Structures are given as C-alpha cells and as structure tokens.
Amino acid sequence: MPVVVAAGGAILLGVVGGLMTPIGSWYANLRKPRLQPPNWLFGPAWTVILGLAAWSAAAAWEAATSDAARMSVVILFATNALFHLLWSPLFFKLRRPDWALIEVVFLWASLVALVVGLWPISPFAAKLILPYLAWVSFAAWLNWAIVRLNAPFR
Template identity: 40%
Template structure:
C-alpha cells in the first residue's frame, strides 16, 4: 500500500504540478461557465437536479482529490498508461464545460461525459495496481460524474 511519506520519493512540493494541472482545468472550466447559473436555471431540469450553488463546492473538493490521486500514483511509480489515463480524464473533464455551457451542445456534452466516466473508471483500475489510496480518492469523482451523466442525459431529453 502506498504511504504519504517515502524517503526514496519526492516530498510534498512535488504535489504542486498536479495541483497546477487541476487548477488550470478548474479555471478554464470556470471561464467557460461564466453564465452557467443563468443557463442552468433556464433549462428544464429533472426532479433530482441539485441547486446550481452545489456544483462549486463539490468540484472544489473533487479537484483536490483528483490532484492528490495523480500525485500519489506518480509517487508510487505509476506507468505511462496510468498517468496518461489521468491526463485524458482531466482533458475530457475540461472539454465538458464549454460544450455544455458555452456552446449549448448538450448532446455532445453527454458524449463527452460518457467517455469521461469510462476514462475515470480506467484510471481507477490502473491506479489501483500501484496505489489503492490513489484509486479510492477517485471513487467520489466517479460517483459524481455518474450522477452528472444522468443529469446531462435528463437535460438532453427534457430540452
């Protein structure tokens, strides 16, 4: 099992690039979602849709967990495939917000989020081999993306 401290691996400072990568995704997503509150309120939403204010706090926690997960897997010696999967899911995550909010392409956003869900699952599976903790840190993210997929699908159907 992976530990947080290892004399043969870089320390906490090496977490910075992982936090930076996730922060870039969060900031770019935020810029693409500048009118997200208005867009969200204007949509026909299913009964299980949360209020728009929920998304910010949830994503903040998830993004921190995604960064720590990638860092722990890297520290544990994850191979290119595992780290590549982490990057791919991050890029798919980044693509969803402009598709949904900036372009109003709810169907394409649904395709993106379905692929994202698969990519997160693959990343969990690959990370589990080297760091169970890194894999478990992505489970709430996978659950949230599954919920968001259902919400996206309902929005496609209702709108």
C-alpha cells in the same frame, strides 16, 4: 514536486472549467430534473473532487516503482483532463447538452480507466478517484435528464 504539479493541474482544470460554465439565462430556462442540485453546490463539489484527484495523482506518482508506471499515471490523468475540459464548452458555450451527453461517456470511461489503471500502482490513489466517478455518474444522469426534458437542440 509531484504535489505542486498535481495541485497546479487541479487548479487549472477548476479555473478553466469554471470559465467554460456560464450560468446565464439559457441554462436558467432549461427544464431540469427534480434532483438537480442548486447551482452554488457545483463549485464546492468540484473543488473537493479535483483536490482529491490531485492527491490521487501525487500519491500514484510517489507509489509508482518504474518509469513505465509513472508514464501510465501521466497518460491516465492527461486523458481524463482532456475529457474533463471538453464537457463544459459543449454543454454551456455551444449550448449542446446532446453533444455533451455523448462526451460524458468518454469522461466517465476515463475515470473508470483511472481507477483500474491506478489500482495496481496504489489502491489508495485509485480510491481517491471514486468520488469523482460518482459525481460524474450523477452528472451524466443530470445531462441525460436535461436532454430528455429539453430536446431537440439546434
């Protein structure tokens, strides 16, 4: 059952994130850094990352030896999901990369908290979050570069 819940959560995050990420003319006209990946790469990257996060959640849940540890797993992943869901609407719907740059700090911190919080429960589950942390670190740099190249916003 934890696998089904974790997979469902990852699918929900992916679908909602995708719906909140319209790649229209506004985004296409932004100046972007040279290291900007092609648009087609983001969907597959997020699919792999969220799949690993779901695996991590299920592994951590199974490894948890107490109700308190399971509650920690839920809180850590729920906090991350909240910050995950906030970034795209700020950047794409509101067209405020500057606000998204502030928010990405909280998303990044939620991933560090996941790695640190999961480690005592399951080092394996914590390691599965590392690609997500690496991708968000890179995405934060991209966000910063877009703000630097295009500011001010509204």
